[in-house]
Amino acid sequence: MSLSENDIQQLQKVGYDPSGTVPRSGSFLTRDHEVVSLEQREKGLEILPLGAALQKYPWVENLFFKLVPKEKDNYTREVAQHAPVGYFIRAVPGARIARPVQSCFFIKTARFSQMVHNIIVAEPGSELHIITGCTTASYVKQGKHIGLTEFYVRENARLSYTMIHDWAPQVRVFPRSAALVEAGGAFISNYIALTAAELVQAYPVAKVNRGGIARFNSVIYAPQGSHFDLGMAAKLVEPEAKAEIISRAVSDGGVVITRGYLEGGAANTKGHMECSGLLLRDSGSIHAVPELKGTFPETDLSHEAAVGRIADEEIQYLMTRGLDQETATSLIVRGFLDVRLKGLPPELQHAIDTMIEKASLRSTV
Amino acid sequence: MNTCLLEIKNLKVRIGDKTILHGVNLTIDEGTVHVIFGPNGSGKTTLVGAIMGLPQYEVVDGDIKFKGESILSMPSYERARLGIGLAFQRPPAVKGVNLFHLLKAVKRNEDDILAAAEALNLKDYLHRDMNKGFSGGEIKRSEVLQMKLMRPTLLMLDEPESGVDFENIVLLSDIIKEMLEKKQPIVTRKRSGLIITHTGLIIEQIQADVGHVILDGRILCSGNPHEILEAIRTHGFERCVECLEKQRKR
Numbered sequence: 001m002s003l004s005e006n007d008i009q010q011l012q013k014v015g016y017d018p019s020g021t022v023p024r025s026g027s028f029l030t031r032d033h034e035v036v037s038l039e040q041r042e043k044g045l046e047i048l049p050l051g052a053a054l055q056k057y058p059w060v061e062n063l064f065f066k067l068v069p070k071e072k073d074n075y076t077r078e079v080a081q082h083a084p085v086g087y088f089i090r091a092v093p094g095a096r097i098a099r100p101v102q103s104c105f106f107i108k109t110a111r112f113s114q115m116v117h118n119i120i121v122a123e124p125g126s127e128l129h130i131i132t133g134c135t136t137a138s139y140v141k142q143g144k145h146i147g148l149t150e151f152y153v154r155e156n157a158r159l160s161y162t163m164i165h166d167w168a169p170q171v172r173v174f175p176r177s178a179a180l181v182e183a184g185g186a187f188i189s190n191y192i193a194l195t196a197a198e199l200v201q202a203y204p205v206a207k208v209n210r211g212g213i214a215r216f217n218s219v220i221y222a223p224q225g226s227h228f229d230l231g232m233a234a235k236l237v238e239p240e241a242k243a244e245i246i247s248r249a250v251s252d253g254g255v256v257i258t259r260g261y262l263e264g265g266a267a268n269t270k271g272h273m274e275c276s277g278l279l280l281r282d283s284g285s286i287h288a289v290p291e292l293k294g295t296f297p298e299t300d301l302s303h304e305a306a307v308g309r310i311a312d313e314e315i316q317y318l319m320t321r322g323l324d325q326e327t328a329t330s331l332i333v334r335g336f337l338d339v340r341l342k343g344l345p346p347e348l349q350h351a352i353d354t355m356i357e358k359a360s361l362r363s364t365v
Numbered sequence: 366m367n368t369c370l371l372e373i374k375n376l377k378v379r380i381g382d383k384t385i386l387h388g389v390n391l392t393i394d395e396g397t398v399h400v401i402f403g404p405n406g407s408g409k410t411t412l413v414g415a416i417m418g419l420p421q422y423e424v425v426d427g428d429i430k431f432k433g434e435s436i437l438s439m440p441s442y443e444r445a446r447l448g449i450g451l452a453f454q455r456p457p458a459v460k461g462v463n464l465f466h467l468l469k470a471v472k473r474n475e476d477d478i479l480a481a482a483e484a485l486n487l488k489d490y491l492h493r494d495m496n497k498g499f500s501g502g503e504i505k506r507s508e509v510l511q512m513k514l515m516r517p518t519l520l521m522l523d524e525p526e527s528g529v530d531f532e533n534i535v536l537l538s539d540i541i542k543e544m545l546e547k548k549q550p551i552v553t554r555k556r557s558g559l560i561i562t563h564t565g566l567i568i569e570q571i572q573a574d575v576g577h578v579i580l581d582g583r584i585l586c587s588g589n590p591h592e593i594l595e596a597i598r599t600h601g602f603e604r605c606v607e608c609l610e611k612q613r614k615r
């Protein structure tokens with residue numbers, strides 16, 4: 001595997017450690033369409049290229065394009081036309097994989113169209129944490145990434161999935177994913193994007209069965225010229241299913257649409273959504289579109305949404321303590337973006353904190 | 366010999382299109398503590414806000430000199446760096462920013478922050494969003510905590526004791542006294558205070574040097590703070606209003 005110093009830095013920014021010093025249970029690195037690293041270091045964990053998994057296990061066929069249909073849109077059709085590139089990650093029944101699996105999709109060639117398909121299975125009673133970073137080599141300015149991911153959270157399993165994007169300003173990105181959370185299962189999806197991308201458009205959907213829970217968190221910082229259209233949806237289809245959607249978006253001149261959809265269709269289902277948006281300039285926009293749909297009387301769905309700018313009064317107050325306007329602003333932006341993402345390994349939280357720090361400092365230039 | 370720290374001449378201040386201060390004159394020497402009394406809405410907060418440089422208080426005439434230099438053109442953060450500090454009467458809540466973040470951002474030492482928080486019984490508040498859901502007394506302690514760490518040469522306190530229980534007033538007074546070097550011999554004191562109060566509780570503890578009554582945007586009289594307070598207690602501000610009318614007729 002030949003990674004340049006620059007490449008390594010780029011990978012580290014999105015939570016992928018090629019050196020092997022950070023505690024990880026496994027690794028999967030894809031450069032353009034080539035798998036350049038695959039490691040698994042814990043019992044009960046299986047990592048395979050998806051193509052290999054389809055050959056090894058006939059039953060994987062039953063998971064393939066089942067949550068995200070081939071015919072969903074042009075992007076899924078495009079993925080379906082090619083031999084699968086991407087990973088199959090599985091925690092066997094009862095396996096508790098405490099350290100995260102790290103993966104990265106890296107665009108190395110300028111103007112490359114990267115198309116990936118991933119399947120993740122947390123078998124009954126298992127625990128699995130995955131970090132997926134997506135980024136480009138430092139010199140790549142343009143490109144396209146379509147990432148189709150199907151999550152299967154089996155009974156009483158726990159899966160956390162943290163996706164960190166750090167794209168070049170002219171990359172177009174189309175994640176297409178869906179999750180099935182079976183009885184008593186927990187699915188936690190974190191999405192972090194703190195640098196510009198020409199367009200990121202995603203709308204993952206989780207279907208939650210009896211007593212299961214889906215949590216979506218997203219943290220977005222949209223500089224000038226970027227466009228993020230991000231939705232998160234949970235369908236609570238069986239009794240006692242729960243969901244929580246939290247999104248924090250800062251527009252520093254960029255366009256952000258945060259969509260949220262909660263559907264309560266069974267007894268004692270509960271869902272809550274919080275969309276907060278902070279506008280730093282006159283030129284950007286944040287459009288929060290929270291939707292609630294109850295189809296059963298004993299459901300409890302709620303949302304809070306707020307979009308605005310930082311109150312002058314707050315900045316002025318901090319300035320009387322000796323901070324100039326830019327520093328006062330970045331302190332507030334940093335606080336706004338600082339969501340403690342549940343279930344993250346400390347060093348990844350640290351990496352995210354550092355990114356947030358950087359993004360909030362950019363808010364001042 | 367005491368030298369002049371703050372010199373305000375004929376200060377006129379507007380909020381929006383309403384003039385609030387109509388020509389205030391005030392001189393504060395190094396090492397002295399001044400107290401301002403005045404009814405609600407008389408312009409006390411406006412005065413300290415204008416000295417601090419908060420932009421909603423627009424200076425339309427007069428001058429403010431600090432250590433001999435006009436500070437009118439300076440933004441508040443420069444004034445803060447020069448040594449002017451204000452404990453707010455009603456500070457805003459700042460979402461996502463806690464005392465610890467702020468004090469680190471202004472380069473205070475972590476041990477000092479912890480020690481000061483300990484002294485003010487605010488250890489548990491260092492990591493909560495600033496002023497958000499703080500009780501009246503907690504807000505005042507948090508303001509004084511910031512001042513303790515900022516160590517301003519001119520310490521302005523806007524009603525530091527309102528809403529504070531008696532025990533905490535004693536605590537706050539003690540810390541304020543220390544900040545104002547009240548425990549040092551007079552000649553070596555360099556720090557000065559400008560304290561707005563209604564109750565006088567704090568000045569009894571702090572031993573203020575000069576008192577002023579502000580009424581309708583003007584300083585009506587200045588003198589011994591204890592005498593002034595006594596007069597206000599006995600006669601209320603009504604007597605001051607009469608006095609103002611007499612002055613006007615003259």
Ligand SMILES: Nc1ncnc2c1ncn2[C@@H]1O[C@H](COP(=O)(O)OP(=O)(O)OP(=O)(O)O)[C@@H](O)[C@H]1O
Nearest residue numbers: 380381385403404405406407408409410411412454
């Ligand atoms: N933002 C504002 N817009 C309009 N008027 C204001 C504003 N801020 C203050 N004022 C007015 O200016 C006047 C002086 O206010 P200031 O806060 O200085 O009073 P104060 O003497 O501190 O009173 P208190 O004892 O109640 O704190 C009041 O009449 C007040 O209503």
Ligand SMILES: [Mg+2]
Nearest residue numbers: 409410454523
């Ligand atoms: Mg006031």
